[in-house]
Amino acid sequence: MLFRQGFLFKLKPNGRQARLMSRFAGCCRFVYNKGLSWAKEQYENKTGKHPSYKNLSALLPDWKKDPEMLWLSECYSQCLQQSMKDLSRAYRNFFSGRTAFPVFHRKYGANDAFRYPQGFKIDETGKQIYLPGIGFVKYRRSRYIEGKAKNITVIRKADGWYVSIQTEYEKEVPVHQGDEVGIDMGVAWFCTLSDGIQIAPCNTLKKHLKKLAQLQRSLSRKEKFSSNWRKAQREVAKLHQRIGNKRQDFINKVALDLSKKHAVIYREDLRIKNMTASAAGTVEEPGHNVGQKSGLNRAILDQAWGKFFQRLEWKCEQRGGQVIKVAPQYTSRICPICGYESKENRRSQASFKCMACGYRENADVVGARNIKVRGQRMSACGELGEVGRAQVNRRMETVHGAGQQQEPIEVISGVSH
Ligand SMILES: [Zn+2]
Structure with a gap:
């Protein structure tokens, strides 16, 4: 290939x-x-x-x-x-x-x-x-x-x-020996896998946001086009670059890990632009500068998810795996045990309890499991139409060779079934 x-x-x-x-x-x-x-x-x-x-x-x-x-x-x-x-x-x-x-x-x-x-x-x-x-x-x-x-x-x-x-x-593409997994994207957790593993978001971003707001405030106080203003502007640009690099490293690392372990990854077919409109309500620590903060967070989320999916597909292809998109409707509201679907099932951001059979589980894990089941059903029935199969065009990818320090990624498992 x-x-x-x-x-x-x-x-x-x-x-x-x-x-x-x-x-x-x-x-x-x-x-x-x-x-x-x-x-x-x-x-x-x-x-x-x-x-x-x-x-x-x-x-x-x-x-x-x-x-x-x-x-x-x-x-x-x-x-x-x-x-x-x-x-x-x-x-x-x-x-x-x-x-x-x-x-x-x-x-x-x-x-x-x-x-x-x-x-x-x-x-x-x-x-x-x-x-x-x-x-x-x-x-x-x-x-x-x-x-x-x-x-x-x-x-x-x-x-x-x-x-x-x-x-x-x-390059010859090997046959991937890994298993199949569903993946649910989130805000509190960057993503949750159907096997219960949750990956924490790239927290360095939050730290940088504070600094960024600081720099931007100081920039706004400077006289426009003065040498101090230019200096402040350069500082802002450099910080943006640093944030971008960190995010890229994080995305690369997560995509690499997932592509190594799993042969087939099912993910939601998200319209990222519409999706993140709801981020304002779920971003942590609302209250202070909500509008501004959520706007920033949204922009960052936007980029991170789109780039992550792109990276993930590319990495999987190289290893002989594949990423399959499934319809995202109600994945967090359907009970994976009895199939009962209700808004009531999802009681809060984190917890799921089926109103019909009483099944309890972490809500993100339920989402990921439903995504996996739906994907497998679609594959089995040959329902993978235009939406189904993630585009397998050998798209351009950029490896960041500039060599920054890689941030360690917190992987927390331990949600039991
Ligand atoms: Zn149930």
């Missing part, structure tokens, strides 16, 4: 190289934004010119000749073309309903980057990468890459420049 994988490394550019990277990223941002304006104009004037890659890249030669944009030719031209490719893809995704309308890229935004489709060289022994137009740049080799590099992207993050290498490789 063909796998695609991403590897992320921190770059160690010298002063000249860092300046060039800034300039390249700036040029790419500029043509992306200018291309977007152009596309909007075409739409408003009904010229019928579609923002296709062909149309967009055809604009570049003229722009480069424009006396006011001569500096564009300082940038490696393939990077500019890649920006146009990104823009046309953003439009395609929008037209197909997958994403929102393309937005202008901002400096220091998440899209401050440029990409090479070819011409780069990776020298792993010398721990350096050749970037056309910039030269050999040292990088922190936190691991060796796997497969053939297809393209590389240079990205600006809060604490410096990174390179993301996308690779492709063939």
